[in-house]
Amino acid sequence: MEGGGDHAGHRARLRQRLLGGAGLLDHELIEYLLATAIPRRDTKPLAKNLLREFGGIGGVLTADADALLKQDGMGETAVAALKIAQACALRLVQTHAESRPILSNWQALLDYLHADMAHHGVERFRVLHLNTKNMLIRDEVMSKGSIDQAAVHVREVIRRAIDLNSSALILVHNHPSGDPSPSSADIEVTRNIAEAGRRLGITVHDHLIIGARGHVSLRSQGLI
Numbered sequence: 001m002e003g004g005g006d007h008a009g010h011r012a013r014l015r016q017r018l019l020g021g022a023g024l025l026d027h028e029l030i031e032y033l034l035a036t037a038i039p040r041r042d043t044k045p046l047a048k049n050l051l052r053e054f055g056g057i058g059g060v061l062t063a064d065a066d067a068l069l070k071q072d073g074m075g076e077t078a079v080a081a082l083k084i085a086q087a088c089a090l091r092l093v094q095t096h097a098e099s100r101p102i103l104s105n106w107q108a109l110l111d112y113l114h115a116d117m118a119h120h121g122v123e124r125f126r127v128l129h130l131n132t133k134n135m136l137i138r139d140e141v142m143s144k145g146s147i148d149q150a151a152v153h154v155r156e157v158i159r160r161a162i163d164l165n166s167s168a169l170i171l172v173h174n175h176p177s178g179d180p181s182p183s184s185a186d187i188e189v190t191r192n193i194a195e196a197g198r199r200l201g202i203t204v205h206d207h208l209i210i211g212a213r214g215h216v217s218l219r220s221q222g223l224i
Contacts, residue, residue, distance in 0.1 A: 026057040030082075037081040038073075046073045055119070058212070061086040062119040090116055101134040102170065102205075109170075110208070110215060117174040117210045125152050125173040129166040130205070138164050154192045161202050169197065171207040180211035187223050194224055 014032050017024060024032065030047035038046075050071060054060045060068075061082055068079045090112070102109055117124065122144055129138040140160070143152055161169060171190060175181075186209060194204040206219040218224050 027051055030057065030060060033081045033085055034078050037075075037077040041073075046071075049073075055212075058115075058119040061089070062116070064121070067121070102128070102130060102136055104134075113172055113208060113210050114215065117172070118178075118212045120174050121176050123173055123176060125171070127157055127160070128170040128172065129161060129164050130168040130170070131165075132167045134168060137166065152189050152193075154189075154196050157193050158196050158200065158202065161197065162200070166202060168203040168205050169193070170205050173207075173209060175209055175211040178212035180209040180214055180216040182207075182209055182216055182218060182221070182223065187218065190218050190224055 014024065014028055027044065027047045030050060031043045034043035034047055050060045050068075051057060053071060054063050054067075063082075065079050065083065068074050068082065069076070117126075124141050125143045126139065126141045128136055129140070131137050142157065142160070157169070157171075160166075171193065173186075186207070190204070190207040197204050204224065206217050207224065209216045209218070
C-alpha cells in the first residue's frame with residue numbers, strides 16, 4: 001500500500017490530469033470518485049475490484065446500491081459517490097434526449113436508454129408517453145422481471161396512457177444477458193399493446209430492447 005505522501009501525491013496527479021482535460025482510465029475514474037468518499041484509503045484496488053465484479057464502468061455505475069454495498073470496502077458514502085456520478089451522466093444525456101421531438105432525436109434517445117438500462121441485472125419494462133408533437137411527457141417503469149403477459153398487463157399500459165392523455169407510446173425494456181434479440185413473449189406483448197392502443201387512437205411507435213451489446217427496434221424488424 002502506498003505511504004501517506006505517495007498516496008496524496010498520486011491523487012494530486014490524478015486531479016491535475018482531470019482538471020487539465022487529460023483522459024483518465026476507467027479504473028482511475030472510479031478510484032477518484034471513491035477517493036472523495038474514502039479520503040484516507042488507497043481506493044485503486046477497490047476500484048479495480050468493482051470493475052472486475054460488475055463487468056466495467058457501465059456496470060459499476062448502474063449497479064444496484066445493495067449490490068455495491070455487499071462489496072468489501074464499500075459503505076453508503078462510497079456508494080453515494082458512484083450514484084451521484086451516474087445521476088449526473090444520465091441527466092446530461094436525458095436533457096439532450098428531451099430537448100426536441102423524440103422521433104427527430106432518435107440517437108439521443110438511444111444514448112440515454114443505453115446509459116440507463118444496458119447494464120442492469122434485472123429486466124425493467126418502461127413506457128415513454130408522448131404528446132401530439134411527439135414530445136416526451138412521462139417516462140415510467142411499469143414492471144420489473146421477465147417480460148410476459150403476467151408481468152406486463154396491457155390494460156395497465158393503456159389505462160396509464162389514457163390518464164396522461166398520451167398520443168403515442170414507445171415501449172422499452174432491457175435484456176440483462178446483453179443480447180437484445182426479441183423473445184416470442186416480447187413480440188406478443190408488443191403486438192397486444194399496439195392493437196389495444198390502435199382501437200383508442202394511441203400509436204405504439206416502437207418497442208426498443210436494450211442490451212450491453214446493442215439494441216433492437218421491433219418496428220425496424222417488421223415485428224409491429
